[in-house]
Amino acid sequence: MKAADLTVSTGSHWHSGAKITDFSYNTLLALVPAIAMGMYRYGVSAAGVIGTAMASAMIAEAAMQKLLGKPVRIADGSAAVSGLLLALLLPANTPAYMVIVASVIGITIGKLCFGGLGANPLSPALVGWAVLRITKPWAGYLDFDLALINYDLGFSMQYPLAVLKASGALGIQDFNTWNLFLGNQTGGIGASAIVCVLGGGLYMVARGLVRWEIPLCFLLGVVIASSLFRLVDSAANADPLFHIVTGNVMIGALFLSTDNSSAPINRWGMVAFGLCCGMMTVVLRAWSVYPDGVVFACLLMSLFVPLLDKLRASTIVVRPTNVQITGETVEGGTSS
Amino acid sequence: MGLRSLFGALPPRIPYWAEAVPVESLPLPPKATLLWREASPGDVGVAVGDSVQTGQNLAREGAGLFMSTVTGTVEEINSLRGADAVEYAVVGIKTLEVDSYDSSIKSIEDLASASPEQILAMIVRAGFPGFDAVVKGATVETLIVSALDQEPLTAVNPQILAEHAGDVSVGIAMLTRVTGAKKVVVAIPHNSAHTAHGISADQAEIVKVRAIYPNGLPEILAKKQGGGLLLKTDRNGTVGNTLVVSIEHLVGMVSCLREGRPFVNKVVTCCDKPGGELKNILVRIGTPVSMALENLDVKLPPGGKLVINGPMHGYACFSDEQPMTATSDSILVQNPAEVHRFENTACINCGKCSAVCPEKLEVNLLGRFSEYDIFDKCAELGVENCIECGLCVYVCPAQRPLLHLLAHAKLVVKEETAGK
Amino acid sequence: MSIFKEFTKGLWQELPPFRLVLGLCPVLAVTKSATNGLGMGLAVIFVLTWSNILVSALRKVIPRKVRIASYIVIIATFVVIVEMATQAFFYPVYEALGIFIPLIVVNCVILGRAEAFASKNGVVASALDGLGIGAGFTMSLVVLGGLRELIGAGTLFDVEIMSAAYRSHSFSFMLEAPGAFICLGVLLAIMNAVSAPSSS
Numbered sequence: 001m002k003a004a005d006l007t008v009s010t011g012s013h014w015h016s017g018a019k020i021t022d023f024s025y026n027t028l029l030a031l032v033p034a035i036a037m038g039m040y041r042y043g044v045s046a047a048g049v050i051g052t053a054m055a056s057a058m059i060a061e062a063a064m065q066k067l068l069g070k071p072v073r074i075a076d077g078s079a080a081v082s083g084l085l086l087a088l089l090l091p092a093n094t095p096a097y098m099v100i101v102a103s104v105i106g107i108t109i110g111k112l113c114f115g116g117l118g119a120n121p122l123s124p125a126l127v128g129w130a131v132l133r134i135t136k137p138w139a140g141y142l143d144f145d146l147a148l149i150n151y152d153l154g155f156s157m158q159y160p161l162a163v164l165k166a167s168g169a170l171g172i173q174d175f176n177t178w179n180l181f182l183g184n185q186t187g188g189i190g191a192s193a194i195v196c197v198l199g200g201g202l203y204m205v206a207r208g209l210v211r212w213e214i215p216l217c218f219l220l221g222v223v224i225a226s227s228l229f230r231l232v233d234s235a236a237n238a239d240p241l242f243h244i245v246t247g248n249v250m251i252g253a254l255f256l257s258t259d260n261s262s263a264p265i266n267r268w269g270m271v272a273f274g275l276c277c278g279m280m281t282v283v284l285r286a287w288s289v290y291p292d293g294v295v296f297a298c299l300l301m302s303l304f305v306p307l308l309d310k311l312r313a314s315t316i317v318v319r320p321t322n323v324q325i326t327g328e329t330v331e332g333g334t335s336s
Numbered sequence: 337m338g339l340r341s342l343f344g345a346l347p348p349r350i351p352y353w354a355e356a357v358p359v360e361s362l363p364l365p366p367k368a369t370l371l372w373r374e375a376s377p378g379d380v381g382v383a384v385g386d387s388v389q390t391g392q393n394l395a396r397e398g399a400g401l402f403m404s405t406v407t408g409t410v411e412e413i414n415s416l417r418g419a420d421a422v423e424y425a426v427v428g429i430k431t432l433e434v435d436s437y438d439s440s441i442k443s444i445e446d447l448a449s450a451s452p453e454q455i456l457a458m459i460v461r462a463g464f465p466g467f468d469a470v471v472k473g474a475t476v477e478t479l480i481v482s483a484l485d486q487e488p489l490t491a492v493n494p495q496i497l498a499e500h501a502g503d504v505s506v507g508i509a510m511l512t513r514v515t516g517a518k519k520v521v522v523a524i525p526h527n528s529a530h531t532a533h534g535i536s537a538d539q540a541e542i543v544k545v546r547a548i549y550p551n552g553l554p555e556i557l558a559k560k561q562g563g564g565l566l567l568k569t570d571r572n573g574t575v576g577n578t579l580v581v582s583i584e585h586l587v588g589m590v591s592c593l594r595e596g597r598p599f600v601n602k603v604v605t606c607c608d609k610p611g612g613e614l615k616n617i618l619v620r621i622g623t624p625v626s627m628a629l630e631n632l633d634v635k636l637p638p639g640g641k642l643v644i645n646g647p648m649h650g651y652a653c654f655s656d657e658q659p660m661t662a663t664s665d666s667i668l669v670q671n672p673a674e675v676h677r678f679e680n681t682a683c684i685n686c687g688k689c690s691a692v693c694p695e696k697l698e699v700n701l702l703g704r705f706s707e708y709d710i711f712d713k714c715a716e717l718g719v720e721n722c723i724e725c726g727l728c729v730y731v732c733p734a735q736r737p738l739l740h741l742l743a744h745a746k747l748v749v750k751e752e753t754a755g756k
Numbered sequence: 757m758s759i760f761k762e763f764t765k766g767l768w769q770e771l772p773p774f775r776l777v778l779g780l781c782p783v784l785a786v787t788k789s790a791t792n793g794l795g796m797g798l799a800v801i802f803v804l805t806w807s808n809i810l811v812s813a814l815r816k817v818i819p820r821k822v823r824i825a826s827y828i829v830i831i832a833t834f835v836v837i838v839e840m841a842t843q844a845f846f847y848p849v850y851e852a853l854g855i856f857i858p859l860i861v862v863n864c865v866i867l868g869r870a871e872a873f874a875s876k877n878g879v880v881a882s883a884l885d886g887l888g889i890g891a892g893f894t895m896s897l898v899v900l901g902g903l904r905e906l907i908g909a910g911t912l913f914d915v916e917i918m919s920a921a922y923r924s925h926s927f928s929f930m931l932e933a934p935g936a937f938i939c940l941g942v943l944l945a946i947m948n949a950v951s952a953p954s955s956s
Contacts (some may be wrong), residue, residue, distance in 0.1 A: 003762075005638040005639055006636065006640065006641060006642050006651040006652070006654055006655070006656070007638075007639055007640065007641045007652065007672070007675050008419075008641070008653070008654045009652055009678065009737070009740070010651075010652075010653070010729075010737060010740040010743060011647075011648060011649050011650060011674075011724070011726035011739050012648045012649065012676075012726030012729045012730045012739065013641060013643050013647045013648070013650065013668070013670065013675075013676060013726075013728070014350075014647045014648065014676065015654065015729070015730055015732075015735065016730050016731050017732055018731055018732065018733040019735075021685055022733055023684075023686065023733070042586060060810050065582045073681075079689065086588065088737075089530060109672055109938055109941075115682065116682065117682065117683075117684050118682050118683050118684035118685045119682065119735075131929050131934075134932055135927055135928050135929040137924065137925045137926055137928055138925065138927075138928075146736050151585055162827065173490040211691075212372055212686070235915070252655060260684055260685050260686045260687070261684065261685040265685065265686070265687025265691075266687075266690065266698075293906075301381075308725075309698075312696075312698075312771060313696065314718075315695070315696065315697060315698075315717060315718030315721055316620045316718065317715070317720050317721060317723075317814070318565060318575055318720065318721060319573075319575070319720070319753065321643070327393075
């Protein structure tokens with residue numbers, strides 16, 4: 001007998017060629033227009049925030065993996081994506097120390113303490129952002145009206161959601177929805193470039209990397225909740241379209257809420273998750289002290305993911321029934 | 337072989353082979369190896385040195401049926417634990433050039449008038465697999481005759497429909513009587529050039545099935561075309577109500593029963609490089625893979641893979657002495673460069689596996705539970721329903737050995753429930 | 757020697773919030789500053805030591821079936837003493853600790869020591885156990901409170917440590933509830949990392 005030097009394994013013996021890096025690298029690619037828009041608007045300071053966030057996230061991930069004795073896997077790009085998403089939510093002149101603190105805490109506490117990529121119950125970028133948001137002495141930097149006071153970009157430099165919060169539907173009459181959609185509004189470096197974010201998100205959906213259920217239902221949730229609010233009090237609440245084209249809703253629907261490990265994977269779970277995120281966003285916009293509620297809505301709903309993932313037809317386990325070998329009539333078939 | 341659907345939620349499209357492939361006959365092997373599933377050497381009724389005839393039952397009295405497919409002298413009797421964690425009895429036979437046939441397999445001249453019991457007994461005696469449950473008396477609700485291959489890179493079934501249309505019709509009539517099935521379905525690939533002429537509409541329902549994996553798997557056919565469960569039986573009991581018979585076996589049955597011959601020759605498709613041509617060979621059951629490869633002038637690359645029964649749910653052999661059985665459809669040789677390597681990475685929870693799973697299992701959770709030996713959770717999530725199609729492995733971006741994990745969990749759960 | 761061990765074990769081996777992971781409610785809630793932590797810790801030392809002594813002394817008198825209720829009565833007595841004393845003499849501390857002083861009654865550490873130790877051991881050993889565990893508890897609270905105060909406000913025991921520039925832009929996240937959890941978790945991880953080789 002000839003010794004055949006063969007490889008053995010279980011199936012399948014083919015592979016589609018999908019890689020872990022598909023999602024992260026394509027996300028980076030999809031966000032390039034938003035980055036470009038941010039840099040065009042806010043100049044080098046935007047590049048500084050983005051660079052700081054990405055670099056500190058990746059360094060934090062590598063250091064933490066080394067410390068925990070795990071293989072260093074920053075090349076999978078997930079830390080870079082977290083850093084980038086965090087940066088895109090921040091105003092262009094956020095001080096570097098804030099960016100570093102947020103991305104390091106997001107990556108270490110928000111991700112690697114739970115076991116790294118795939119095991120984090122919350123999106124690291126959102127954890128980092130939330131840390132900044134609830135740190136009171138720093139919150140002034142996140143207030144876009146205050147933070148971007150030195151910029152004049154040729155359009156109203158008032159943060160639309162802050163105006164809505166302060167003076168209701170009357171105050172936002174000056175904002176043109178189409179202009180807002182084109183990104184002519186103050187806000188996060190990338191989050192305010194609504195049309196660029198939408199384009200990138202559609203690319204992700206078309207590539208099959210982001211399932212369409214969450215983004216669509218997120219936007220649907222925003223529309224439903226804001227319509228309800230408007231029905232009750234049309235003087236204090238904005239119309240649904242305004243909600244969709246302002247603040248972090250677009251980036252939240254397409255990039256923040258679709259983080260793999262902090263979103264459900266079954267269809268009805270995703271639908272419920274998206275709807276709840278969207279509705280919670282509007283609720284927080286209307287009733288919380290913060291002008292925008294996307295991040296907290298996503299964080300809150302992420303905690304319900306294990307529950308939402310149970311929204312599926314349960315699998316019926318088929319067990320064998322004993323069949324008499326000599327019998328004439330036999331109880332064949334199934335039992336559950 | 338691409339998986340690039342618009343919404344990423346559609347199952348991957350892995351097409352079946354569409355063209356006809358001519359069949360080339362292989363000479364008899366000098367030594368044939370016969371495998372008997374779920375049996376031990378003690379169940380074998382012949383001894384080393386005995387001469388056996390083609391079609392002879394090698395099982396000891398009362399142990400069932402283990403049919404010799406060649407004429408010759410028994411050289412070895414052994415046992416083997418297969419890749420499916422089941423014990424096999426192995427009998428090696430040195431073959432003689434000329435077959436002498438066992439007399440207990442008799443021809444049935446008139447299939448229409450013979451009694452169903454007689455036909456069933458002869459089908460089983462002639463060595464056709466898959467009828468154990470029917471013999472035990474399980475009810476067959478639906479009979480599905482499949483002209484689809486189970487796997488890509490296999491070209492066994494579709495042509496037979498054209499070549500033996502008459503036999504197919506006779507065979508369906510015969511099996512309908514034998515099984516008492518209320519519904520009969522003939523599944524043919526949607527792109528097949530051959531329609532099922534000769535089969536009348538009141539005899540069977542003819543369904544065009546999309547020729548993409550896993551639509552040809554018996555479990556999927558039973559579920560999608562028959563609306564039931566595949567009939568399966570083992571020592572623990574019987575499950576299902578749908579019998580799936582491949583058209584190759586059906587045509588084989590008709591000719592074997594007419595002539596009173598055992599089922600000993602099997603068409604096997606060989607493929608030795610990606611994108612290469614397929615070759616069909618007619619081999620005697622028991623022929624080792626090495627002989628088939630030698631005849632086709634294929635060399636096994638060191639470090640490569642030898643896969644029997646297709647690239648998706650087939651099994652990789654550790655030796656080229658692996659014999660062909662009555663259910664071997666294809667041989668695939670992979671170069672080391674083509675061999676897919678699994679990675680020991682954690683699940684990233686992307687959900688692709690759950691989206692493609694034809695049994696709608698939560699593969700992402702099952703993989704993790706199995707990895708950490710939490711088998712009661714696996715049982716809760718229905719790991720026993722896994723049909724081991726391999727699609728989850730195919731799409732996994734983390735390149736996790738999901739099928740390995742699931743098959744392991746399935747085995748443990750099965751043993752635990754059997755032990756209760 | 758062995759009696760002395762009853763005291764020292766509370767300082768590391770059975771350090772309440774980290775090793776026993778008991779009494780986390782006050783640990784997280786009152787450690788916004790080192791002063792609060794110290795105040796809470798001293799209150800717990802007092803209640804724990806005296807309740808241990810009394811429970812130990814009465815351990816043969818208290819019927820088994822009503823022991824928990826009896827322990828609670830004993831503990832509550834000392835808690836009321838502490839509450840009144842702080843209210844009278846350390847009003848700012850009383851203000852800061854607020855509801856958490858009365859809540860010492862249901863602090864798991866105290867009830868746990870009464871049930872697990874004092875009800876089975878002599879008066880001296882129980883007193884030392886109470887002192888030791890209480891000291892450990894105080895130490896943990898001071899460390900946690902100090903860290904949070906230092907990072908979150910730039911002060912320590914209300915003494916300005918960091919520069920005015922830091923204090924006006926301090927990382928007040930650490931003073932919030934999530935900051936408390938993260939700080940406790942990080943300290944717990946460091947403790948486990950330090951003592952992991954010796955325990956295995």
